[in-house]
Amino acid sequence: MRIADRISDLGTETAFAVSGEAAAFAATGNRVYPFHLGDINLPTPSTVVEGAARAIADGKTGYCPNAGIPQLREALAADIAASHNTPYGPENVVMQPGGKPTIGKFILTLMNPGDEVLYPNPGYPIYESQIEFHGGVAVPYGYTEGAENFALDFDSIERGITDKTRLLILNDLQNPMGAECSLEELERLADLVLEHDLYVLADEAYFDMRYAGKSKSFVEQPGMAERTVILYTFSKKFAMTGWRLGASVGPTEIVDVIAKLNVNDESCSNHFIQYGALAGLAGDQTEVQAILDELHARRDATVAGLNAIDGVHTFAPNATFYLFPNVTELMERKGMSDYEEFRRAALHATGVSFTTRLHFGREIPGEANRYIRFAYSGINVPDIEESLSLFQDWAEA
Ligand code: PLP
Numbered sequence: 001m002r003i004a005d006r007i008s009d010l011g012t013e014t015a016f017a018v019s020g021e022a023a024a025f026a027a028t029g030n031r032v033y034p035f036h037l038g039d040i041n042l043p044t045p046s047t048v049v050e051g052a053a054r055a056i057a058d059g060k061t062g063y064c065p066n067a068g069i070p071q072l073r074e075a076l077a078a079d080i081a082a083s084h085n086t087p088y089g090p091e092n093v094v095m096q097p098g099g100k101p102t103i104g105k106f107i108l109t110l111m112n113p114g115d116e117v118l119y120p121n122p123g124y125p126i127y128e129s130q131i132e133f134h135g136g137v138a139v140p141y142g143y144t145e146g147a148e149n150f151a152l153d154f155d156s157i158e159r160g161i162t163d164k165t166r167l168l169i170l171n172d173l174q175n176p177m178g179a180e181c182s183l184e185e186l187e188r189l190a191d192l193v194l195e196h197d198l199y200v201l202a203d204e205a206y207f208d209m210r211y212a213g214k215s216k217s218f219v220e221q222p223g224m225a226e227r228t229v230i231l232y233t234f235s236k237k238f239a240m241t242g243w244r245l246g247a248s249v250g251p252t253e254i255v256d257v258i259a260k261l262n263v264n265d266e267s268c269s270n271h272f273i274q275y276g277a278l279a280g281l282a283g284d285q286t287e288v289q290a291i292l293d294e295l296h297a298r299r300d301a302t303v304a305g306l307n308a309i310d311g312v313h314t315f316a317p318n319a320t321f322y323l324f325p326n327v328t329e330l331m332e333r334k335g336m337s338d339y340e341e342f343r344r345a346a347l348h349a350t351g352v353s354f355t356t357r358l359h360f361g362r363e364i365p366g367e368a369n370r371y372i373r374f375a376y377s378g379i380n381v382p383d384i385e386e387s388l389s390l391f392q393d394w395a396e397a
Pocket of ligand 1: 038098099100101124171174175203205231232233234235241245246
């Protein structure tokens with residue numbers, strides 16, 4: 001088989017491989033506690049389900065406009081304009097089959113081969129994959145461990161900027177670290193963006209997934225809405241990961257190009273699901289709040305369980321559904337320096353399944369600390385408590 005050369009530059013999301021391994025382990029009669037995938041084991045709100053069902057019954061089953069149905073573009077623009085204090089209209093919104101497609105389409109729209117793109121590492125692995133697949137140079141920047149959460153490592157950002165840097169990817173409310181930028185960090189980043197004339201992808205997949213405080217968007221910084229595309233998704237807030245609906249939100253010149261990419265890729269996002277999402281945005285938010293309340297309880301249980309373990313420390317981020325515990329001491333005590341050895345040993349001894357730093361971008365030479373990622377979106381509180389007690393016994397044995 002002659003597979004095209006460019007495919008060798010395409011990465012993947014290796015967390016799915018961990019899912020496969022966990023499923024194989026479960027299939028041989030073992031109990032698995034799933035902390036590995038950012039999927040949600042809670043039902044989609046009935047407002048969305050009923051809205052989509054009504055649309056099917058009404059015959060919304062043919063093609064629809066490439067950029068999305070006008071009513072949803074309008075409702076989403078109004079929703080984001082209000083939460084972002086930024087004047088967006090329907091012309092700034094183009095629907096997508098999920099949040100993920102915005103990453104590749106943003107890069108295709110704004111990056112030429114050979115351009116350099118700053119991206120977070122550890123970070124969502126699709127950034128690295130899409131930059132390199134489209135012929136760009138992926139330049140990582142990192143985070144440092146602060147007092148209460150991870151903070152942007154501005155040294156690595158500034159070091160990474162050259163005269164070839166065109167784009168910056170920011171995932172505030174970050175996967176896998178749960179990091180959240182302070183206002184000062186956003187201001188400093190906006191200064192750099194203006195100084196170096198960069199365009200920005202603000203991946204806001206977790207903007208509405210928060211348990212305290214209020215999310216602030218990078219586009220609120222002066223001059224940033226004009227040069228930023230927001231990745232919006234229905235996946236998390238409405239527990240709709242498998243429905244596949246999201247949007248790219250930004251300047252009309254960029255949004256129009258992305259709509260043209262839609263024509264070439266999928267024609268349009270699913271027609272009746274857009275009506276479901278519209279009903280979800282407009283309808284009663286009780287079930288949406290119940291999802292957040294449940295995740296909040298899971299966060300507290302996971303943080304407490306992990307921090308009780310000798311040699312493990314995690315922050316308790318107010319957003320996302322991820323924890324990124326520092327396990328440097330624990331791995332040392334266990335005599336393990338290899339992430340995969342550690343992950344598999346924990347899975348086989350306790351059934352606790354998690355991903356590690358290795359699943360979130362290429363490891364950067366010289367990294368001293370060891371981190372693993374716990375996603376608590378797919379496991380209930382009683383199972384969290386039971387599993388972390390097993391994990392603690394193993395860790396401290
Ligand atoms: N961006 C980040 C940071 C994510 O963690 C995810 C999913 O886990 C996505 C984007 C894409 O999600 P989806 O395509 O389901 O909207």
